[in-house]
Amino acid sequence: MQTPSGHPVESTSAARVVVLVSGAGSNLAALLAAHDDAGYGARVVGVVSDKADAGGLDLAREAGVAAVVVAPGDFADRAAWNEAVAQAVDVFRPDLVVLAGFMRILGPAFVGRFAGRTLNTHPALLPSFPGAHGVRDALAYGVRVTGCTVHVVDDGVDTGPIVAQVAVPVEDGDDESSLHERIKVAERALLVETVGRVAREGLRVDGRRVVLGLSAGASVRRRGALARVGGSRSCSQLLLGTGTPGAPVLGPHGGGGGLNVPVLGLKAVYTGIHVSKSRHVSSWASSWLAWVLGSDNGGLSR
Secondary structure: OEOOOOOEOOOOOOEEEEEEEOOOOHHHHHHHHHOOOOOOOEEEEEEEEOOOOOHHHHHHHHHOOEEEEOOHHHOOOHHHHHHHHHHHHHOOOOOEEEEOOOOOOOOHHHHHHOOOOEEEEEOOOOOOOOOOOHHHHHHHHOOOEEEEEEEEOOOOOOOOOEEEEEEEEOOOOOOHHHHHHHHHHHHHHHHHHHHHHHHHHOEEEEOOEEEEOHHHOOOOOOOOOOOOOOOOOOOOEEEOOOOOOOOOOOOOOOOOOOOOOOOEOOEOEOOOOOOOOOOOOOHHHHHHHHHHHOOOOOOOOO
16 A cells, blocks of 8 residues: 555554654653564554644654644634544544543543543552642652553543553652652553553453453454544644655645644645635645545545
8 A cells, every 4th residue: 555655554463553642752652662563463553642742743753653733722612622633543543542641631522432442541550649640649648659550541530440550669758750750661661561462462341340361352453444534623733754854844725834844745744734615725635635534535525
């Protein structure tokens, strides 16, 4: 399979993983380092971020992994943004979705679509110290042991069934920063191990209990065809492949502008293209986006 410009497109028999990030992407980097091992069983095929300046996007570009920015400010309300994130993830046909330092709460439109196959990391031993300040809260409470958790995402905040945990001792003299750094080391190793196991062996949720391995049934499977993004919805920026400094860029109307994301030939990086009846999409961009979304152009509005 090739892009319209003749660039080869990677195919993989491994489980397809989409990673959501908001920051530097250290957990993403660990997954990217692991996925080249043929025996790992999982491969990162897409990255989605809520921030155009997230460091994780640079990691994706360097690894040649497609990435999407879906910024909340580009949408009328939170519900519309949640739906757009869900559609953006769906484009990559994920077997597994991983929230790795993604600092926004996803609503029912997302959680329902990827129920039972979305994992989140949290820097505390859940159910203790949920929320955005798990490290600080654990330290303030005076615990002698904290750690990190990988759990299945549900409609609550850090309330989903627990898949795996690792304990990290609190040392005398620890502050939030020093403790968090040690937790991050454990978290990266735990996430890589857990994603690999889920991909290879399967996962089953039975109430509050998560079963991995032979009793969980078949390993993670492919799920459905490519999603369509059409009508009035948009993916803020679709970043495909790696760019080169000084290369031309596409803006909201097919010309220059936007965030000046480089373009490499037709292995394109889009900035600010909105696929809707109210916005013009150049024929070049339209044909490429049609290819990305399934080649029949059925999801595009002209």
